[in-house]
Amino acid sequence: MGGLTDTSLKCLVNLGGRTLLEWQMNALRGAGIVRTAIVTGWQGEQLASRGAELFENPRWAETNMVMSLACAAPWLQVDTCIVSYSDIFYPTAAVTALALAADDIAITYDPNWFDLWSRRFSDPLADAETFQIDDAAHITEIGRRATSIAEIKGQYMGLLKFTPAGWGAVADMIATLGAPERDRLDMTGLLQRLVAAGTAVRAVPVTVPWGEVDSAEDLALYEADIRSGRLHA
DSSP, X not given: OGGGGSSSOGGGOEETTEEHHHHHHHHHHHTTOOOOEEEEOTTGXXXXXXXXXXXXXXXXXXXXXXXXXGGGHHHHTTSOEEEEOXXXXXXXXXXXXXXXXXXXXXXXXXXXXXXXXXHXXXXXXXXXXXXXXXXXXXXXXXXXXXSSGGGBSOEEEEEEXXXXXXXXXXXXXXXXXXXXXXXXXXXXXXXXXXXXXXXXOEEEEOOSOOEEOOSHHHHHHHHHHHHHTSSOO
């Protein structure tokens, strides 16, 4: 992200006159979610007074996504939760579709991913990961380096749902790992481990405009989409 995140969090980067966090909050509230929380780390004080409760990960510099999410266990253990990465944007329709999934663990994915990845990367396969589902729309493989388009039925968006039972399966999985492995575990790595262990993870297709912001070039692309009317701020 260059200088855009030298002193500020990525979720506070502006897109179309709103921060990414505001895009996320608006989509969540549009789906009827009234109570939100953020797991904080570096520069966490910037997220105070943003309309959400805060869970702090004091080991943010040593841990990856899964252990950051585990800091929100007080919520995940007792109620169904929608979990969002902080560097993505999506409309309310994506949240609503995910919330309606009956499974204990579910994620959204973009079956039309190739169009977006082709616009973001000169070689879409350089960034895309494997994503396979069975006839019941459960994930069979996710998160590995893809070598062909045939290995990719869609791209994971960074939007998930856990019921308390689903989070229990995650907690049980985490408990089997040693500290170094647990600390470096990312979300797709966790999902692949769950799938390999026989845990059902529902894949919910969404075909609405969305995006992830990994670079200044991504941001410029989405700003151009807003100006052209392809994306509505």
